[in-house]
Amino acid sequence: MVPLKYNVRSLRARKVGSLMTIFGIGMVVWASIFAFGLSSGLDRTLEIAAEPLDVIVLRKGSTSEAVSAVTEKAARDIKALPGIATGADGQPLAASELVVFAYLPRRGADIKVNVSVRGVDAVSRALRKEMTIVEGRELKPGLREAIVSRAMANRFQNLGLGDKFKVDGGEFEVVGIFEAGGGAVESEIWTDQRVLAQIAKRTGAMSSLQFRAASVADQERLIERIKNDEQIDLGALTEKQYYAEQAAQSGLIKFVGYIIAFVLTIGAMFAVANTMYGAIASRAREIGTLRALGFGRFSILTAFMLESLLLCLAGAALGCLAALAVNFLLGGIQTGTMNPGTFTEVAFSFDFGPKILLQGIFLAIVMGLIGGFLPAFRAVRMKVVDALREV
Amino acid sequence: MKYLPLILRNVFRNKIRSIFTGISIAISLFPLMLLYAFLDLQDDMASSTAQYNRVAVLHEGGLAGQLPIAYVDRVRRQPGVKDAIPLSWFGGNYREEKTQFAQFATDPKIFFEIYPEYACPPDQIAAWQNDKTGCLVGSVIAENKGWKIGDKIPLQGNIYPVDLELTVRGIYDGPDTADRSWLVFHFDYFDESLKEARTPNSGNAGIIMLRTESASKMSPVMQSIESAFASSDAPVKPMTEKEFGASFLEMMGNVRGFIRMTATAIVIALICVAANTMAMAVRERTREIALFKAIGFNRNTILGMFLAESIAIGLLGGLIGGIGTKFLFSLIDLSSVDPGLGMFYVPWRTALWGVALAAAIGLFSGLIPAWRAANVSVIEGLRKVV
Numbered sequence: 001m002v003p004l005k006y007n008v009r010s011l012r013a014r015k016v017g018s019l020m021t022i023f024g025i026g027m028v029v030w031a032s033i034f035a036f037g038l039s040s041g042l043d044r045t046l047e048i049a050a051e052p053l054d055v056i057v058l059r060k061g062s063t064s065e066a067v068s069a070v071t072e073k074a075a076r077d078i079k080a081l082p083g084i085a086t087g088a089d090g091q092p093l094a095a096s097e098l099v100v101f102a103y104l105p106r107r108g109a110d111i112k113v114n115v116s117v118r119g120v121d122a123v124s125r126a127l128r129k130e131m132t133i134v135e136g137r138e139l140k141p142g143l144r145e146a147i148v149s150r151a152m153a154n155r156f157q158n159l160g161l162g163d164k165f166k167v168d169g170g171e172f173e174v175v176g177i178f179e180a181g182g183g184a185v186e187s188e189i190w191t192d193q194r195v196l197a198q199i200a201k202r203t204g205a206m207s208s209l210q211f212r213a214a215s216v217a218d219q220e221r222l223i224e225r226i227k228n229d230e231q232i233d234l235g236a237l238t239e240k241q242y243y244a245e246q247a248a249q250s251g252l253i254k255f256v257g258y259i260i261a262f263v264l265t266i267g268a269m270f271a272v273a274n275t276m277y278g279a280i281a282s283r284a285r286e287i288g289t290l291r292a293l294g295f296g297r298f299s300i301l302t303a304f305m306l307e308s309l310l311l312c313l314a315g316a317a318l319g320c321l322a323a324l325a326v327n328f329l330l331g332g333i334q335t336g337t338m339n340p341g342t343f344t345e346v347a348f349s350f351d352f353g354p355k356i357l358l359q360g361i362f363l364a365i366v367m368g369l370i371g372g373f374l375p376a377f378r379a380v381r382m383k384v385v386d387a388l389r390e391v
Numbered sequence: 392m393k394y395l396p397l398i399l400r401n402v403f404r405n406k407i408r409s410i411f412t413g414i415s416i417a418i419s420l421f422p423l424m425l426l427y428a429f430l431d432l433q434d435d436m437a438s439s440t441a442q443y444n445r446v447a448v449l450h451e452g453g454l455a456g457q458l459p460i461a462y463v464d465r466v467r468r469q470p471g472v473k474d475a476i477p478l479s480w481f482g483g484n485y486r487e488e489k490t491q492f493a494q495f496a497t498d499p500k501i502f503f504e505i506y507p508e509y510a511c512p513p514d515q516i517a518a519w520q521n522d523k524t525g526c527l528v529g530s531v532i533a534e535n536k537g538w539k540i541g542d543k544i545p546l547q548g549n550i551y552p553v554d555l556e557l558t559v560r561g562i563y564d565g566p567d568t569a570d571r572s573w574l575v576f577h578f579d580y581f582d583e584s585l586k587e588a589r590t591p592n593s594g595n596a597g598i599i600m601l602r603t604e605s606a607s608k609m610s611p612v613m614q615s616i617e618s619a620f621a622s623s624d625a626p627v628k629p630m631t632e633k634e635f636g637a638s639f640l641e642m643m644g645n646v647r648g649f650i651r652m653t654a655t656a657i658v659i660a661l662i663c664v665a666a667n668t669m670a671m672a673v674r675e676r677t678r679e680i681a682l683f684k685a686i687g688f689n690r691n692t693i694l695g696m697f698l699a700e701s702i703a704i705g706l707l708g709g710l711i712g713g714i715g716t717k718f719l720f721s722l723i724d725l726s727s728v729d730p731g732l733g734m735f736y737v738p739w740r741t742a743l744w745g746v747a748l749a750a751a752i753g754l755f756s757g758l759i760p761a762w763r764a765a766n767v768s769v770i771e772g773l774r775k776v777v
Contacts, residue, residue, distance in 0.1 A: 016670060017667050017670060017671065020663045020664070020666055020667040020670070021663070021664070021667055023659075023660075023663045024659075024660040024661070024663035024664045024667070025660075026660075027656045027657070027659050027660035027663070028419075028656070028657075028660050030656055031652075031653050031656040031657060031660075034649075034652065034653070034656075035653070038649070059552060060552075061547055061548060061549060061552065061554075062549055062550070062552075063484075063549055064549075066455070067482075067549060067550040067551075069552075100455075101452070101453065101455040103451075103452045103453035103455070103456075109641060111637070111638045111641040111642070112453060113453075113641070113642045114453055114454065114455055168452060251490065256425075256426075259422060259425070260422040260425075260426075260653065263418055263419070263421050263422045264418075264419055264422060264657065264660075266418050267414075267415045267416075267417075267418035267419035267421075268415070268419075268660070268664075270411040270412070270414050270415035270418070271411075271412075271415045271660075271664040271667070273411055274407075274408055274411045274412060274415070274664070274667065274668060274671075275667060277407060277408060277411075278408070278667075278671045335644055335645060336644050337642075337643050337644035338642040338643055338644065340490075340491075343454060343455070343642075345642075
């Protein structure tokens with residue numbers, strides 16, 4: 001085998017050319033990581049929300065809470081069913097919630113977008129353990145008050161602590177800022193359910209009923225029961241399924257991201273091939289010498305493939321470091337988009353986790369292997385005599 | 392100009408290298424073209440509709456608000472308004488498909504008054520107007536879904552607790568920039584279904600789309616409508632069709648920022664790649680350059696020759712990438728991937744912009760190598776063994 005040191009030194013000998021290539025690959029890896037990080041960040045937001053034992057009850061056929069209706073009577077009937085987990089006070093862990101839209105402008109923009117406002121009851125908080133108030137205080141029932149996620153407070157005008165905003169003509173004051181570990185709740189505003197129902201003129205029916213099943217078996221049984229009970233006549237699905245359906249709506253973003261990464265990878269392969277052709281052409285004599293010294297064809301092929309891989313891995317390292325550096329400097333890239341399924345704002349942050357970085361590195365390895373193969377093959381095919389004679 | 396043959400021969404001297412660089416530029420331009428075409432298309436659609444003087448009237452609370460259907464007549468009676476229709480978003484699910492397309496309940500009698508650029512054979516229009524459960528579909532979506540006249544289209548309600556069964560009675564066409572991916576049907580059929588199901592949300596016009604008599608009437612009409620409903624139960628917000636279209640892109644979030652960032656990364660990567668190619672070319676030809684200088688070529692000529700070579704390689708990639716993407720997407724219809732996209736094609740100006748960008752990449756990548764070539768020392772260059 002040709003020692004790896006030979007390849008490292010060869011790359012160093014052609015400093016500018018190698019650096020240019022590494023930089024180019026780094027940029028491609030960087031752009032790909034951003035595209036992956038965006039779609040993964042969006043998915044993650046929707047996945048984190050799901051508690052495995054939680055169930056959402058909606059009107060039959062509706063796929064989002066905002067367009068669903070669950071009557072108070074049906075809600076009472078379901079809460080009385082056996083198999084629902086109970087809280088510390090012995091009450092069933094089930095909450096009727098009302099979701100309406102507020103129409104608010106983002107910071108630095110004129111155009112308003114829909115934001116989900118969730119009217120919650122006393123049990124709602126127990127169903128979302130990860131939620132903590134980080135500034136201000138909790139909601140007090142019966143008042144026109146709201147708590148807002150940190151992400152939404154940063155993204156929207158009038159949603160900072162102490163600010164006032166309107167929902168359906170009624171004014172609410174922001175009394176607290178919460179965090180919830182990046183889940184879907186972080187795209188919401190919470191208010192007292194009864195106050196919200198009164199302002200939105202929604203009486204007799206809430207949007208959804210959420211409950212926690214006592215066990216997996218109970219969960220399955222309860223879902224079947226609710227779906228098939230003609231008295232109740234509602235649809236039920238696990239929280240996981242609910243958010244998975246929401247995520248499916250953001251398919252276009254994912255599709256575009258992967259197309260960009262895929263196409264750029266192919267483009268970069270040609271650039272790698274160019275660099276390696278150049279490296280091999282100017283080292284014909286060296287290659288001849290190596291062969292004359294007794295290194296076999298296979299060793300030469302491996303050596304040049306390794307050199308190409310090294311080049312790309314250095315690029316990948318640069319791309320990953322750049323992405324992490326940007327993320328670190330900005331303290332996480334927070335952004336938001338419209339959920340095409342519900343036409344409401346989803347706040348999310350880019351995901352630069354190990355999986356995303358590995359995907360970027362994987363692309364670089366593919367570039368190195370495919371881009372380096374033809375040039376390495378040419379190095380192998382050189383005749384020793386000719387190669388030695390070349391100037 | 393007399394150096395052109397020499398420059399071109401230099402471009403293709405190392406065929407593989409130049410072609411690979413060109414392909415690398417062409418392929419990387421492809422996603423860039425895709426993203427910018429999306430933005431340009433939005434702008435094109437917005438500016439091409441400007442001549443029809445359309446105004447969208449929304450509930451002050453946004454698209455989720457309920458606009459009473461009686462408002463349509465009141466809007467129509469405002470001075471300066473030519474006519475008005477409701478466009479009520481149904482948002483139903485078609486078969487097992489996860490993604491939605493535009494479905495609106497509207498007034499079939501007036502629909503073509505508001506959208507005069509849509510073309511449809513008169514017998515189909517009449518058939519649609521006379522069949523209460525009939526619908527009219529755009530040519531793009533009809534092709535994507537394989538719909539023919541007479542086909543039944545079942546839509547399961549998602550926002551509304553009713554299912555509709557529609558029959559295709561007409562297929563409309565229109566200019567390239569017109570959205571031909573809508574499905575429109577009778578508001579009466581929609582509203583009666585809602586009343587039968589006893590839902591509280593019947594009588595919802597969704598938004599009202601109106602046309603003013605002339606362009607100058609647009610802002611007075613918008614003002615008078617806004618004040619006419621200001622103290623009602625459902626105050627409204629009128630906006631021009633252009634603003635209305637732009638608000639959707641805005642809702643998607645910082646799309647422009649994301650596209651700009653990706654584009655910058657791609658352009659920088661390409662400059663590196665092309666500069667590397669040119670640097671290799673200069674290095675190989677050091678002796679030749681020295682010889683050129685020895686027989687009397689001056690620095691500027693050498694500088695120009697290398698820059699021209701570099702621009703030529705950029706142009707090669709730009710022509711394949713820019714024009715190629717345009718033709719590729721006239722063959723492939725991207726809206727079949729996601730019906731929410733409506734329609735997609737690459738406008739000429741986007742394609743030409745891509746070509747120009749590639750030439751600029753060539754120019755920038757060639758600056759340093761060409762400068763180095765121009766400054767090759769004759770004596771050292773002649774002595775150098777490459």
